[in-house]
Amino acid sequence: MSAKLSVEWVNPFIGATEEILSTVAMIEPKRGKLMLKRDNTVEYDVSGIIGITGEAVGSIALSFPKKTAIDVVSNFTGEEVLGIDADTADAIGELTNMIAGRAKKLFSEKGIKLKISVPNVVIGKNHTISSPKGTPTIVIPFESQNGNFAIQVSLVPNKSED
Amino acid sequence: MRIITVDDSSTMRRIIKNTLKRIGYGDEILEAENGKEALDVLSNNEVDLIITDWNMPVMDGLTFVKKVRSDSKFDDVPIIMVTTEAAKEDIITALKAGVNNYVVKPFTPQVLKEKIEAVMGLKD
Numbered sequence: 291m292s293a294k295l296s297v298e299w300v301n302p303f304i305g306a307t308e309e310i311l312s313t314v315a316m317i318e319p320k321r322g323k324l325m326l327k328r329d330n331t332v333e334y335d336v337s338g339i340i341g342i343t344g345e346a347v348g349s350i351a352l353s354f355p356k357k358t359a360i361d362v363v364s365n366f367t368g369e370e371v372l373g374i375d376a377d378t379a380d381a382i383g384e385l386t387n388m389i390a391g392r393a394k395k396l397f398s399e400k401g402i403k404l405k406i407s408v409p410n411v412v413i414g415k416n417h418t419i420s421s422p423k424g425t426p427t428i429v430i431p432f433e434s435q436n437g438n439f440a441i442q443v444s445l446v447p448n449k450s451e452d
Numbered sequence: 453m454r455i456i457t458v459d460d461s462s463t464m465r466r467i468i469k470n471t472l473k474r475i476g477y478g479d480e481i482l483e484a485e486n487g488k489e490a491l492d493v494l495s496n497n498e499v500d501l502i503i504t505d506w507n508m509p510v511m512d513g514l515t516f517v518k519k520v521r522s523d524s525k526f527d528d529v530p531i532i533m534v535t536t537e538a539a540k541e542d543i544i545t546a547l548k549a550g551v552n553n554y555v556v557k558p559f560t561p562q563v564l565k566e567k568i569e570a571v572m573g574l575k576d
Contacts, residue, residue: 314558367463368470381463387507388557391536398539406536408460408507 300324300428302400303350303443306392307432310385315365319439322431327421327442334440335359335415336374338386341407348445350393351419352386358437374413383409389441453572454497456482458490458504458516459534464557468503468534468564475565477501487516494526501568506535506546514549521550530571534559 304321311317334353341349354362356374363381364371371378390406397404412419419442421427427444455477457468465483472478482497484490488511490504502520506513513533520526530552537546538556546554552571555564 310558367467377462380461384461384463387461388536391538391557394536395538398541403539403541406507408509 297324298400299346299445299447300430300443302393302396303389303441304430305396306389307352307430307441310388310392311362311434314385314388315362317362317365317434317436319432319434322433325429325431327427327429327444333416335413335417336379336382337412337417337419338382339410339412339419340386340390342390342404342445343407343448344404345402345448346404346445347448348421348425348443350386350390350444351442352382352389352439353419353442354382354439355437356415358434358439361436362439379411379413383411386411453477453500454480454482455501455503456484456490456493456497456499458484458487458502458508458513460485460505460508464505464534471561471564475561475568477565477568485510487511487513487519490516491519494520499529501572502529502531503534504531506533506537506542514546517546517549517551532564532567532571534564 308319311319335356336359337351337353339349339351360371363378366381386409394404394406421444425444425446427442429440429442431440457465459465469481472481482493484493486508504513504516517531532553532555533546533551534555536557543554553567555567
């Protein structure tokens with residue numbers, strides 16, 4: 291794999307997102323066009339973020355607008371969710387954890403070993419997630435029957451693990 | 453049957469509790485947010501089954517399992533790890549640490565039921 295963020299590094303996260311969200315949240319995400327992120331602004335209200343180490347270093351973020359987050363968490367937990375509170379944030383963190391875990395397995399099958407952190411969740415309208423300088427970030431937008439959302443993959447190969 | 457479920461996610465603890473009730477194992481369920489808290493709960497309570505996550509702050513599931521297995525009081529309590537860590541090498545690591553069975557999130561109630569029956573010796 292090259293040092294730049296190629297589709298080989300992004301595809302496992304896309305596959306994991308589609309699989310996990312369709313399985314546990316009963317939504318059928320339709321992937322949009324991949325974009326190289328030029329600034330730090332995220333046009334969403336709730337983000338689950340997981341750090342990645344091992345043969346690549348960076349993070350994955352799963353970001354929703356408020357209404358989509360509420361719908362997704364309602365489907366996931368089987369309980370009606372009325373707003374963004376600590377329980378909703380916890381559920382978004384767990385969904386991010388499941389996506390990162392599934393992507394980790396897909397990388398493992400390609401011989402790439404990664405470690406994932408426990409999730410953090412950011413809540414705030416149009417919040418910003420910064421990536422370290424020199425770490426490319428690919429934004430993958432998705433459309434669904436419950437609204438649009440996105441994942442952001444921010445990774446660089448870790449040469450010390452070669 | 454008394455079961456302790458160990459997970460830092462309140463959502464997952466709720467989902468596991470609801471699933472255990474649905475599959476007939478909801479009699480008595482204790483909870484802990486991490487391995488350290490679970491060891492505190494176990495110091496005052498006997499349990500028939502431990503269901504634990506892997507990635508948790510304070511004390512992760514793998515460290516927790518090793519501590520449980522090194523204590524003669526709990527060394528024969530069945531442990532099921534319910535985690536997103538689905539890579540083959542992770543499963544081997546968990547089994548070596550003393551986990552009896554392994555469930556990858558997300559899971560169905562049927563899968564959890566079968567794993568519980570297997571570790572409790574309830575299967576034909």
